[in-house]
Amino acid sequence: MLGWLRRIFAFDHRRAGDAAQATGLIQQCIETLSRKLPIYRRLPSADLPRLHELIVQFMAEKQFWGSGGLVVTDEMRLLVAAQACILVLHTPHLGLYPRTKEVILYPGEFGECVEAVGPDGRRYEICDDKIGETWNRGPVLLAWDSVRRAGWIDEDGHNVVFHEFAHALDLLDGYADGVPPLENAAQLAAWKHVFTEEYKALVFADRNGRRSFFDTYGATDPGEFFAVVTEQFFEEGRRFARLHPALYSQMKGFYRQDPASWSRR
Numbered sequence: 001m002l003g004w005l006r007r008i009f010a011f012d013h014r015r016a017g018d019a020a021q022a023t024g025l026i027q028q029c030i031e032t033l034s035r036k037l038p039i040y041r042r043l044p045s046a047d048l049p050r051l052h053e054l055i056v057q058f059m060a061e062k063q064f065w066g067s068g069g070l071v072v073t074d075e076m077r078l079l080v081a082a083q084a085c086i087l088v089l090h091t092p093h094l095g096l097y098p099r100t101k102e103v104i105l106y107p108g109e110f111g112e113c114v115e116a117v118g119p120d121g122r123r124y125e126i127c128d129d130k131i132g133e134t135w136n137r138g139p140v141l142l143a144w145d146s147v148r149r150a151g152w153i154d155e156d157g158h159n160v161v162f163h164e165f166a167h168a169l170d171l172l173d174g175y176a177d178g179v180p181p182l183e184n185a186a187q188l189a190a191w192k193h194v195f196t197e198e199y200k201a202l203v204f205a206d207r208n209g210r211r212s213f214f215d216t217y218g219a220t221d222p223g224e225f226f227a228v229v230t231e232q233f234f235e236e237g238r239r240f241a242r243l244h245p246a247l248y249s250q251m252k253g254f255y256r257q258d259p260a261s262w263s264r265r
């Protein structure tokens with residue numbers, strides 16, 4: 001139990017006098033992040049002070065709830081906050097997920113189950129198993145076992161926290177349409193052109209059983225495509241940049257980060 005983290009909730013990050021106290025508390029996070037979140041060790045050293053600041057802010061501002069019998073620990077809060085904050089390290093103009101006030105953690109997959117009756121009269125239970133969900137102007141829901149695994153296994157292209165918080169960024173303008181808030185009309189035009197071409201190529205590959213660098217779940221709709229390419233941008237930057245340089249460049253422009261250049265410290 002990281003009891004010291006409890007004090008962060010009472011900490012007002014805006015008061016300059018508390019800066020030293022915050023620094024001391026954050027030092028104790030670093031060991032946990034280094035051990036349990038390998039991507040933390042790939043981030044540029046120059047990004048770490050900003051990441052630590054954002055984690056403190058995230059943990060102070062967002063409410064965490066456990067569901068399905070899960071008791072939320074300080075370490076769970078820390079690992080969710082750290083992964084969510086990596087996405088917005090260099091986009092202060094977007095705020096810190098201003099429309100997301102709550103994070104709800106489940107022990108594992110979650111979703112509604114409905115009862116169905118088969119042609120033979122037998123009753124079945126069909127469950128909508130999810131590992132994450134993001135509501136417009138509502139909470140982010142996450143399966144803790146998937147969050148833990150996503151943090152632990154780096155560079156495999158899958159990260160449920162990146163995925164759901166990419167949806168939260170996409171939803172800042174109210175639409176999960178794969179177009180996050182962009183700075184100007186020229187950037188928007190370039191984004192739409194490149195993004196649409198790549199999305200159509202993935203849909204075509206998926207329908208024809210062809211392999212693609214991008215996870216075929218991204219072929220569901222443009223909103224899912226943005227969430228999937230965000231996962232792969234941060235987890236597999238080098239391959240992404242080599243195989244899809246035009247989309248990589250758009251993602252790099254939006255997130256103002258270059259994961260292809262990261263190397264393990």
Ligand SMILES: [Zn+2]
Nearest residue numbers: 163167224227
């Ligand atoms: Zn999704």
